Amino acid sequence: MHLFLSLLLLSEMTLLFALVFSSSKLRELIAMMLGKIVEGKGGAISLPVLATLTVVFISMVYDAKGIWTEDVVLNAADEVLMVNLVLKATLMGFALYLALITYGFHKYIKGSRPWEAAKEKKSI
Numbered sequence: 001m002h003l004f005l006s007l008l009l010l011s012e013m014t015l016l017f018a019l020v021f022s023s024s025k026l027r028e029l030i031a032m033m034l035g036k037i038v039e040g041k042g043g044a045i046s047l048p049v050l051a052t053l054t055v056v057f058i059s060m061v062y063d064a065k066g067i068w069t070e071d072v073v074l075n076a077a078d079e080v081l082m083v084n085l086v087l088k089a090t091l092m093g094f095a096l097y098l099a100l101i102t103y104g105f106h107k108y109i110k111g112s113r114p115w116e117a118a119k120e121k122k123s124i
Contacts, residue, residue: 005091012098019105027109034106053096060089 019030037046064085067078074082 001088002091005088005095008095009091009098012095012102016098016102016105019102019109031106031109034102035110038103038106050096050099053092057089057092057096060085060092064089 015030019027022030064082067082067085068074
C-alpha cells in the first residue's frame with residue numbers, strides 16, 4: 001500500500017509540474033487529456049474512487065485516534081501499528097490534496113483558453 005500511494009503521489013506531482021512549468025503545447029496536450037478523462041466515462045469512475053479514498057482516509061484517521069488515547073501507554077506493537085496508519089493516512093491525504101489541486105488547475109487552464117483564443121482573433 002505504501003508503494004502504491006508513493007507512486008500515486010509521484011505521478012500526481014509530475015503531472016502538476018508538467019502543467020505548471022511546461023511549454024504551452026505540452027500544457028495544452030495534458031489539459032486536453034484531462035478534459036477527455038473528466039468529460040467521458042472517467043468522470044463517472046473518478047468520483048467513486050475519490051469518495052472511496054476519502055472514506056478510507058477518514059477510517060485510517062479514526063483507527064489511529066482509537067489506538068492513541070491519552071491515558072493508555074502504548075506498547076511496541078501499538079506504536080508500529082500507529083506509525084503505519086499515520087503514514088498511510090498522510091500519503092492518502094496528500095494524494096487527495098494533489099488530486100484537488102490538479103482538478104482546480106485543469107479548470108483554470110480550461111477556463112483561460114477562450115480568453116487566449118479571443119486575444120489571438122483580435123491580433124489577426
